[in-house]
Amino acid sequence: xxxxxxxxxxxxxxxxxxxxxxxxxxxxxxxxxxxxxxxxxxxxxxxxxxxxxxxxxxxxxxxxxxxxxxxxxxxxxxxxxxxxxxxxxxxxxxxxxxxxxxxxxxxxxxxxxxxxxxxxxxxxx
Amino acid sequence: xxxxxxxxxxxxxxxxxxxxxxxxxxxxxxxxxxxxxxxxxxxxxxxxxxxxxxxxxxxxxxxxxxxxxxxxxxxxxxxxxxxxxxxxxxxxxxxxxxxxxxxxxxxxxxxxxxxxxxxxxxxxxxxxxxxxxxxxxxxxxxxxxxxxxxxxxxxxxxxxxxxxxxxxxxxxxxxxxxxxxxxxxxxxxxxxxxxxxxxxxxxxxxxxxxxxxxxxxxxxxxxxxxxxxxxxxxxxxxxxxxxxxxxxxxxxxxxxxxxxxxxxxxxxxxxxxxxxxxxxxxxxxxxxxxxxxxxxxxxxxxxxxxxxxxxxxxxxxxxxxxxxxxxxxxxxxxxxxxxxxxxxxxxxxxxxxxxxxxxxx
Numbered sequence: 001x002x003x004x005x006x007x008x009x010x011x012x013x014x015x016x017x018x019x020x021x022x023x024x025x026x027x028x029x030x031x032x033x034x035x036x037x038x039x040x041x042x043x044x045x046x047x048x049x050x051x052x053x054x055x056x057x058x059x060x061x062x063x064x065x066x067x068x069x070x071x072x073x074x075x076x077x078x079x080x081x082x083x084x085x086x087x088x089x090x091x092x093x094x095x096x097x098x099x100x101x102x103x104x105x106x107x108x109x110x111x112x113x114x115x116x117x118x119x120x121x122x123x124x125x
Numbered sequence: 126x127x128x129x130x131x132x133x134x135x136x137x138x139x140x141x142x143x144x145x146x147x148x149x150x151x152x153x154x155x156x157x158x159x160x161x162x163x164x165x166x167x168x169x170x171x172x173x174x175x176x177x178x179x180x181x182x183x184x185x186x187x188x189x190x191x192x193x194x195x196x197x198x199x200x201x202x203x204x205x206x207x208x209x210x211x212x213x214x215x216x217x218x219x220x221x222x223x224x225x226x227x228x229x230x231x232x233x234x235x236x237x238x239x240x241x242x243x244x245x246x247x248x249x250x251x252x253x254x255x256x257x258x259x260x261x262x263x264x265x266x267x268x269x270x271x272x273x274x275x276x277x278x279x280x281x282x283x284x285x286x287x288x289x290x291x292x293x294x295x296x297x298x299x300x301x302x303x304x305x306x307x308x309x310x311x312x313x314x315x316x317x318x319x320x321x322x323x324x325x326x327x328x329x330x331x332x333x334x335x336x337x338x339x340x341x342x343x344x345x346x347x348x349x350x351x352x353x354x355x356x357x358x359x360x361x362x363x364x365x366x367x368x369x370x371x372x373x374x375x376x377x378x379x380x381x382x383x384x385x386x387x388x389x390x391x392x393x394x395x396x397x398x399x400x401x402x403x404x405x406x407x408x409x410x411x412x413x414x415x416x417x418x419x420x421x422x423x424x425x426x427x428x429x430x431x432x433x434x435x436x437x438x439x440x441x442x443x444x445x446x447x448x449x450x451x452x453x454x455x456x457x458x459x460x461x462x463x464x465x466x467x468x469x470x471x472x473x474x475x476x477x478x479x480x481x482x483x484x485x486x
Contacts, residue, residue, distance in 0.1 A: 037158045039443040
C-alpha cells in the first residue's frame with residue numbers, strides 16, 4: 001500500500017497535507033480499502049471551526065458508514081465538489097482527486113506532531 | 126474460527142476475510158460493486174459452505190418436518206425443494222430454511238442458516254418424538270453457489286445433468302467435474318439465476334470442483350464473490366436475511382412470508398398465527414427507497430412526520446444495480462402501503478423515503 005512521505009497521518013486513517021496554514025485532508029489508502037466502494041461523502045461543517053478529533057463529516061460505503069475526524073483544530077473551508085457525483089474517486093485516488101476537505105489550521109505545529117508515513121504504515125501493518 | 130474447504134483458497138486469492146457466524150469467510154474480492162455487477166450480468170461463485178445441512182430419514186421424517194415448518198412439505202416429490210420457515214411457540218421465526226425432498230416420504234435435507242445451526246438442531250431434536258433418524262452433515266458438506274445469467278451455460282460442459290433446463294427449486298444428482306454424488310439445485314439468494322452445488326468434502330474433491338468451475342468460466346469472466354455482494358444482491362430482490370429482517374420475535378405474517386405459511390396443515394403456533402391473520406397484523410416488513418440523499422442502515426429508527434418512532438430499519442444499502450439507496454424495515458400498518466412516505470433517522474436528521482414494492486427496481 002502507498003503512504004506518501006510528504007503527508008502526515010492520524011490514527012483514524014486520515015491524511016493531511018499542509019501548505020502554510022492551509023491544509024488538505026482525505027482518508028488513506030488503507031481506509032478506503034477497509035471501507036470498500038464509497039458511495040457518499042457528507043460534510044455539513046463548511047465554515048465551522050472545530051477542534052481536533054471532532055467529527056467533520058461521514059463517509060458512506062456500500063456496506064458501512066464511518067465518521068470523519070478532524071486531525072487538528074481549525075476551520076473547514078471547502079468540500080471536494082467532485083465527490084458529489086464521483087464519490088468513487090476516494091477509492092481510485094485517495095491522495096489525489098479523492099481529497100475530502102480543505103481547512104485553515106489554527107496551529108501548524110499540531111500537524112507536525114502527527115504521525116509520519118513510516119509510523120502510520122507500522123500502525124496499519 | 127471454523128473454516129470451509131475453500132478458506133485457504135479465499136486467502137490465497139486475496140479476499141478480505143472476516144468472521145461470519147463463527148466461520149472465516151470471504152467478504153469481498155475485487156470490490157462489492159464489481160462483484161455485484163458480475164453476478165447480475167455474468168456469473169459469480171460464492172462459497173456458502175458455512176450453511177447448515179441436516180438429513181432427516183425414515184417413515185416419520187415428513188411428519189416431523191410438517192409439524193415444525195410452515196410451508197406444506199407434503200407437496201414435495203423427489204427432486205424438488207421448498208422455501209419454508211420454522212416457528213416457535215409464540216409464532217416467531219426460529220429460522221428460514223430450504224427443504225429438499227431426496228426420496229419422497231423417506232429422506233429429506235434441511236438447509237439452515239449458519240448462525241442458527243445449533244438452535245435449529247436442538248429444536249428439531251426436542252420435537253423428534255417418532256424416532257426420525259437425524260444427521261447433522263454440516264461439517265462435511267461443501268456448498269458453492271454459482272449465480273448469474275451465464276452460470277448454467279458455464280457449468281453445463283462439466284456434467285451430464287441437464288443444468289440448462291433445471292427448473293427453479295428443483296435439483297438433480299449426478300457426477301460433476303468428475304466427482305460423483307453431487308447435488309445441483311436451481312436455487313440461490315441473488316435473483317440472478319444459477320445453481321447451488323452440494324457435495325461431500327472428501328479427498329481433493331473441493332479443490333477439483335473449484336478449479337473445474339473457474340477453468341470452465343475463465344474465458345467468460347467468472348469471478349469469486351464475497352458475502353458483502355451476496356447481501357446487496359439479496360436485498361435488491363427483497364429476500365429476507367435471518368437476524369436482520371426476520372427473527373424469533375417476528376412472525377412469518379409480519380415478515381411478508383404469508384405465502385409460505387399454509388393454514389391447511391398443522392405447524393407450531395398455527396393457532397396464534399391464525400388469530401393474527403384474522404385480526405390483522407400490527408406491523409409489517411416493507412421495502413423502501415430513499416428520496417432524500419442518505420443511506421439507511423440496520424437499526425436506524427423509522428419515524429413519522431411528528432418525529433414519533435413507527436419502526437426500525439432491518440437492512441439497508443446503496444443498491445449497486447439500481448444506483449439508489451434502499452432498505453427494509455418494520456412499520457405500523459398505517460404506513461405500510463406502497464407509496465407511503467416515511468422518514469428514516471440518519472444521524473439526527475430525518476430523511477424522506479417512500480415505501481415501494483419488492484423486488485426493488
